[in-house]
Amino acid sequence: MRFAKAHGLSNDFVLVEATEAPAQPGPWARRLCDRHVGVGGDGVLLHGVEGGQATMRLLNADGTDGEVSGNGVRCLAAYLVSKARLPARHTVLTPPGPRPVEVQDLGGLRYRVRTDLGPAILASEAIPVAIDPPQPRVVDHLLEAAGRRVAVTATSLGNPHCAVFSEEPPDDRSVATLGPALESHPFFPRRTNVEFVTVLSRERIRVRFWERGVGPTRSSGTGAASAAVAAVLSGRVDRRVSVVCDGGVLEVEWPEAGHVVQMGEVEILFEGDWLARLPG
Numbered sequence: 001m002r003f004a005k006a007h008g009l010s011n012d013f014v015l016v017e018a019t020e021a022p023a024q025p026g027p028w029a030r031r032l033c034d035r036h037v038g039v040g041g042d043g044v045l046l047h048g049v050e051g052g053q054a055t056m057r058l059l060n061a062d063g064t065d066g067e068v069s070g071n072g073v074r075c076l077a078a079y080l081v082s083k084a085r086l087p088a089r090h091t092v093l094t095p096p097g098p099r100p101v102e103v104q105d106l107g108g109l110r111y112r113v114r115t116d117l118g119p120a121i122l123a124s125e126a127i128p129v130a131i132d133p134p135q136p137r138v139v140d141h142l143l144e145a146a147g148r149r150v151a152v153t154a155t156s157l158g159n160p161h162c163a164v165f166s167e168e169p170p171d172d173r174s175v176a177t178l179g180p181a182l183e184s185h186p187f188f189p190r191r192t193n194v195e196f197v198t199v200l201s202r203e204r205i206r207v208r209f210w211e212r213g214v215g216p217t218r219s220s221g222t223g224a225a226s227a228a229v230a231a232v233l234s235g236r237v238d239r240r241v242s243v244v245c246d247g248g249v250l251e252v253e254w255p256e257a258g259h260v261v262q263m264g265e266v267e268i269l270f271e272g273d274w275l276a277r278l279p280g
Contacts, residue, residue, distance in 0.1 A: 001273065001278070002020075003039060004269075004270070004271045005040075005269040005270050005271075006075035006266055006267065006269055007267055007269065008070075008072070008074050008221060008266040009219035009248035009249075009250065009264060009265065010219055010248070011072075011217050012042055012269075013043050013045050013071070014041040015047060016032075016044060016045070018046040018055065018057065021046050022278075022279075022280030023280070024280055025063070025280060026064065027063060029043075029044045029061075029063045030279075032044050033061040039272075039274070041061065043059060043061055043214065045058060045059075045072050045076050046059065047079075047080070049080065049085050052086070053086075053090060053091045054077065054080055054086060054092040054093065056073065056076050056092050056093065058072055067094070067158045068099070068222060069222060070115060070220065070221015070222040070225060070262055071219060072221070073099050074101070074111075074221065074266045075266045077113055077115075078103050078111035078268060081105070081111070088102060088104070089102050095158070096118070096157075096159070097158065099116060099118065100116045101115050101116075102114040109268040109269075110267045111266050112264070112265050113263070116259050116261055117221075117222065117259065117261065118157060118158065118259055118260065119258075120156075120157065120226075121156035121158070122136065122155060123136055124154070127156045128189055129188060130186060131187070140153055140234060141153070143185060145178060145185055146182075150178065151164070152182065152187075153165075153230035153234055155226045155233070157222045159222055160188055160191070160192040160212075161192060162182060162188070162193070162195070163226065163227050163230035163231070164178070164194065164197065165197050165234070165236070166196065168198060169198050175216055178194070178196075179196075179216065191213075192212060193209070193210070193211050193212045193222070193223050194210040194211075195207050195223050195227040195230070196210075197227045202237050202238045203237065203238055203242060204241060204244065205227060205228065205231055205236075205241055205242075205243055206244045207224055207227045207245055209223045209245070219246065219247040219248060224243040224252060225250075225254075225260050225262050227243060228241045228254060229254055229260060239255060240254075249264075250263070251263040
């Protein structure tokens with residue numbers, strides 16, 4: 001089996017042609033993502049090209065399906081451009097919908113990619129969250145998690161997110177405690193990604209991530225964008241912000257009544273042949 005490895009600000013993925021995946025790919029994806037007995041990655045991107053567009057299915061490191069990944073979209077777009085399979089401007093088809101991209105070659109298999117992540121999803125039923133009656137927005141809603149009361153702002157960009165604001169970025173222990181407690185909280189019927197957000201200025205935020213089905217990651221594309229949306233909703237920042245992640249900086253813009261747009265770098269690392277037997 002042929003594969004490629006790429007990362008977006010240290011959020012890393014194994015890229016495999018969709019035709020190579022077994023019918024039940026969960027155990028297969030877990031093995032590929034294992035950093036000791038596999039290639040290592042935060043997820044597997046199953047991909048193809050159909051009708052001049054890329055197709056993408058995300059499998060999280062735990063083998064579950066993920067609706068979409070902003071960093072994954074950028075990694076796949078750059079990879080397909082590097083192989084001359086698609087032009088610099090094309091569309092990546094994901095389960096939540098199409099994600100138009102524009103890829104800029106920076107040299108050395110590094111790329112800068114602009115992605116239209118679509119409209120921010122704010123209604124409680126669409127995110128979804130368990131709140132009755134349904135609300136048009138879920139901003140600074142109080143929950144009990146990990147033995148504390150936490151204010152969360154819930155959003156979606158095709159996958160569920162919640163942002164927790166604090167004066168200082170949390171340490172690793174706090175992320176590892178509160179992250180999974182919120183990910184699996186009953187308030188989120190499909191579980192959730194978690195962003196820990198510190199506002200640095202009207203134009204800059206610092207974010208740490210706990211990703212659903214993965215755990216702590218050094219960056220997240222949809223997580224960074226959702227953190228920016230949450231900060232705008234709560235009046236903390238302007239509509240164009242730099243999102244400082246552990247792995248680097250992503251630029252996010254959310255025009256009023258417009259789509260969320262993100263720009264960030266990715267790097268294609270290597271290609272290889274898997275030789276050992278895989279589950280499935």
